Amino acid sequence: MTLLVTWFKSGDSAKHTDVMDILEDGFKLNDIYYSINDIKIHSRIANTPRRVDFSDGISVFIYENEKFDMALQHAGFKTKKTAHHLESKMHYALLSLAVLLLMGWWTLFYGADFAANIGARYIPSSALNDLSEKTMKFLDDEFLGDSKLTIQEKQKLQAVFDRVTSGDKSYKLHFRSAYIGPNAFALPNGDIVLLDDLVKLSTDKEYRDIAGVLAHEQGHVVYKHSLKNAIKTTISGAMAAYFVGDVSALANGLGAFMINGHYSREHEREADRYALDRLHALNIDTKPTAKLFEELQKLEGEKKGEKGNDIFATHPDTSERIKLFRDGK
Incomplete structure (x- = not known):
């Protein structure tokens, strides 16, 4: 399967657009083959561009997340999907919001007092x-x-x-x-x-x-x-x-x-x-x-x-x- 990607070379701000092939045992970009050991696939976060780092310093950004996930699954690649999985589930999102609100409440009523007592002692x-x-x-x-x-x-x-x-x-x-x-x-x-x-x-x-x-x-x-x-x-x-x-x-x-x-x-x-x-x-x-x-x-x-x-x-x-x-x- 092929994908249209954007990539950058380490130390170079020039932006490149090219086609990347996803093979059963690696990726191919610019006629260069990269084995699975030469690749680091970053976790998916919502619908932001997916990042893949290659061993030679090239960083690829993929915008077709669904297509990329399907290609990885078809090729047998195992990636970390926890962050995206949690984000895509409403009850997990609500739980996260509740935790944040609880932390905010604790900080307001207890954390601020704790910080004040410590700060007053050491200023x-x-x-x-x-x-x-x-x-x-x-x-x-x-x-x-x-x-x-x-x-x-x-x-x-x-x-x-x-x-x-x-x-x-x-x-x-x-x-x-x-x-x-x-x-x-x-x-x-x-x-x-x-x-x-x-x-x-x-x-x-x-x-x-x-x-x-x-x-x-x-x-x-x-x-x-x-x-x-x-x-x-x-x-x-x-x-x-x-x-x-x-x-x-x-x-x-x-x-x-x-x-x-x-x-x-x-x-x-x-x-x-x-x-x-x-x-x-x-x-x-x-x-x-x-x-x-x-x-x-x-x-x-x-x-x-x-x-x-x-x-x-x-x-x-x-x-x-x-x-x-x-x-x-």
Whole structure:
């Protein structure tokens, strides 16, 4: 049987069209005979051109798949048909789709968490600092404004912050204003942003209520919550940060997360527990923090249904948190 084929010579891009003969013990092309041992027949994949490699570097492409299969069968050649066989059976195709969907589901709900935990553990500290600096710049450029707090207020809050962090210089407090409502958030390197609207809700002259919020944000840093969420949001950016130190994509993802993102309830409870333990260690009364949460709960009720991103948008049930800090255990 003869077939019209296209062939190329190794190292040469010139395309040739010729007739190939399929014999009982080999192939014949350009009056050259190739035994079965000189031939490699690639598996058929759907209706794409079939490839046959010859020992002298010639690669042949066959477009008449059905005719070629019949010729091979007639000549007694045995080839691998598994891929095409599976593709041609609907139930196999549906099974393959189900497997792919299952893998996608696992990656979304479990694989991303696994990658985030590993990535957060091994991203270099230099990349971590670069990430936080770029994220802070992104937030300042796009969302944050200068704080309107007085110098006296800032000094007092800084003293509270220094007490919560035990003067650890790896932590830094930033005062900002924003339209997103009363909030505070932490970057992976220990930079913590405190918004004016949250400070305005404080009813404690010593800012012990704000101390609870700052300790909560410190907990996010200690447990690398923001970094893990950024990695989950931009897996490709996390890989670049790990291998080549490029954190640009990761910084943008983290910045967007800080404004619109959501910590998991597990992360929030973990940070709450850290804050509670930290306040106990510093002999700071936890009830003022509970009082601040009550004020925030009132505000939340007033603004319910409005678009915003106040401090309760992503946290556990407010009443649960109030009880935790009121009871102090």
